Amino acid sequence: MKKLKLSLTIIGVMLLLFITITMFNTLTLKSRQPQPDPFNGTLDEDHAIETLSQAIQFKTISYQERSKMNMVEFSSFLSFLEKSFPKVYQNLEMEKVNDYALVYRWKGSNQEKSPVGLTSHYDVVPVLEGTEENWEHPPFSGTIADGKIWGRGTLDDKIGVIGILEAAEHLLSEGYQPDRDIYFMFGYDEEIGGDEGASEIVRTLNKRGINFDFVLDEGGAIVENMVPGVDKPVGVVGISEKGSATAELMIEGSGGHSSQPKNRTNIGRIASAISKLEETQFPADLQGPGEDLFEFVAPEMSFGMKYVFANKLMFEPVIERILLQQPASAALIRTTVAPTIFHAGEQYNALPEKAAAIINLRLMPGDSLDKVKQYIEETIDDDQIKVTIEGSEASGVSSVDSWQFKAIQQGARNVYQDAVIAPYLMFAGSDAKHYDSISENTYRFLPVQLTSDDLNRMHGTNEHISIENYLDAIRFYMEIIRESDKQ
Structure with a gap:
């Protein structure tokens, strides 16, 4: 009987210790979300909306069989960018790599700091033959209706190209001068691997000895009902x-x-x-x-x-x-x-x-x-x-404890104040993998709030973006440029 009591006492003590330790761990768990510094500024919304709408109308379609790609459309798109963003083209250095990939350098005032890079791509996947009639608005119309912009590339990924350039155009109009060099790098064949776009950009910059503190590409987004037990939107930033x-x-x-x-x-x-x-x-x-x-x-x-x-x-x-x-x-x-x-x-x-x-x-x-x-x-x-x-092997894993990740997290929180911003593993491919060799960290984040239906539309029928979502993306790109300069 004494042995039984002793055994029960030991079990009770161990159980109490277990509960004490686990409850302590739970109650002392601290949030890893920075306090938002809400975006404060205005945008030329009409210009931004119209520019994305027009950008969608260029059929910059990538095909596995490259001979099918209509490079006249690609050239026309590049001419369109020059006309649409005069301040960018007047104040930033721009060069073409492999004729169609673009590199912009926004020279900073402090050349002691390493540059950061924002990258995206302007090629899109084809519309599956026979599905054109299933679209509420034609896939290359850029229709503006019902508070949305419709067409192929609104989510993947002309929104990134136009959003970044809109952010720069607006900051330039305010007289903003970055502290460090900011590079914008836009590929034209990401949907088929990026071998002649992003890969050639990397080869060109590598020859010049340019290395980035971080590069930010498309990837994760802000979604709801993704993580069990979290009722807030979760913004996932791909670190690999x-x-x-x-x-x-x-x-x-x-x-x-x-x-x-x-x-x-x-x-x-x-x-x-x-x-x-x-x-x-x-x-x-x-x-x-x-x-x-x-x-x-x-x-x-x-x-x-x-x-x-x-x-x-x-x-x-x-x-x-x-x-x-x-x-x-x-x-x-x-x-x-x-x-x-x-x-x-x-x-x-x-x-x-x-x-x-x-x-x-x-x-x-x-x-x-x-x-x-x-x-x-x-x-x-x-x-x-x-x-x-x-x-291809998995990419390297970027830091979540660095100022680079925290700058992205802060920029996202400034725009999406209720969202939880967290790292994750990206399942799909992106141009970011090409930049691993010339960047300390590479991250993958499309700064828009998406539903599960939006994710299905990304390469499918009725791809579109809400106007407010698109404007928030521009706000984020402005914020990430500013946050990078604080380091």
């Missing part, structure tokens, strides 16, 4: 982007008549390999940018969720199981496997002599192409299947 790779699983062997199949056919073996990969999946681990995201949003959560994330070391397995339940949050903590293409067979009664499957993978930082290939081979465990893989 996943690598993108294509793996091919291929097997060759004798075919034969389908009336006498082997127990394991080529199709069956490839299908079995795919099944193993989907059932096993890559290991999940809440670390890096995913962990940073929850460190920034945890203080803003409801009490129950805050309690869990304030004590992540104790509850990490539970957190990971929760995150794995939804594809979007699962992608935040593991390399993803997505079989997309299957090649096998030509005739219904003949066994194919060759079968192959294509898998799209998005690599977590730290998962190299070699590691991913090895994991696939070990998981499928079939030495008759040849595995090849090609693609």
Whole structure:
């Protein structure tokens, strides 16, 4: 009986200690959001709205088959920019790289400081053939209606190009002189990899020894209902982007008549390999940018969720199981496997002599192409299947404790005062990855508030932006230029 009482006493003490420690961690969790310094200024709203509307009307469409790109439209767009932003072209140095990529240098008064760069792209994806009639307003009309601007590029990413130039034009009209050099860099083939746009800009600047304190590109946005337990809008700033790779699983062997199949056919073996990969999946681990995201949003959560994330070391397995339940949050903590293409067979009664499957993978930082290939081979465990893989590694991970990130966070809070601004891992690709080699930090953030429907429209039908959202983007670009000068 005494031993039982002693055991219960020990358990009680341990439980009390556990509760004390976890409650202390929860109650002392401090917000990582800066106090807003609300934007104070005016814009030439009519000019801004009309300029974006006109910009949308240029069909600067990127195609994987580059010969299909109408470069007359690209040249016309560049002429349009010069006419639309006279103060920018009078006061900033501008050069063309590879004829169509643009670099503007706004010379600062203090050449001891490293420059910062704002980058975007003006090419857009095609409109899927046969869907034109599904648009409420034609995709290249730039229609202004119902408090919105309609057309391809309003979200991705002429809003960035025009928004940045509008911000500069307005600051110049106020007589603003930056302390450090500010560069604006606009690619023209981001939608097909940026190899002749952003990549060539980087090569050009690298030869001149130019290195940035940070570069800010498109990427995350301000969204609602993204993070469980947070009822405020959350603005996510990409501090890294996943690598993108294509793996091919291929097997060759004798075919034969389908009336006498082997127990394991080529199709069956490839299908079995795919099944193993989907059932096993890559290991999940809440670390890096995913962990940073929850460190920034945890203080803003409801009490129950805050309690869990304030004590992540104790509850990490539970957190990971929760995150794995939804594809979007699962992608935040593991390399993803997505079989997309299957090649096998030509005739219904003949066994194919060759079968192959294509898998799209998005690599977590730290998962190299070699590691991913090895994991696939070990998981499928079939030495008759040849595995090849090609693609890009994940980008570097930028700092969340630096003044650079804090300047972006402050600029966003100044415009979107109720939003929680946090780092995250970007799943898609952007031109930002090209700037890693010449920038201390690269960040990815489109300063607009989007719904889930907006995200679906970004490369889809009825792409549009609300006028207020667009004007807020201009305000943000003005703020980030000013905030950068404070450092």
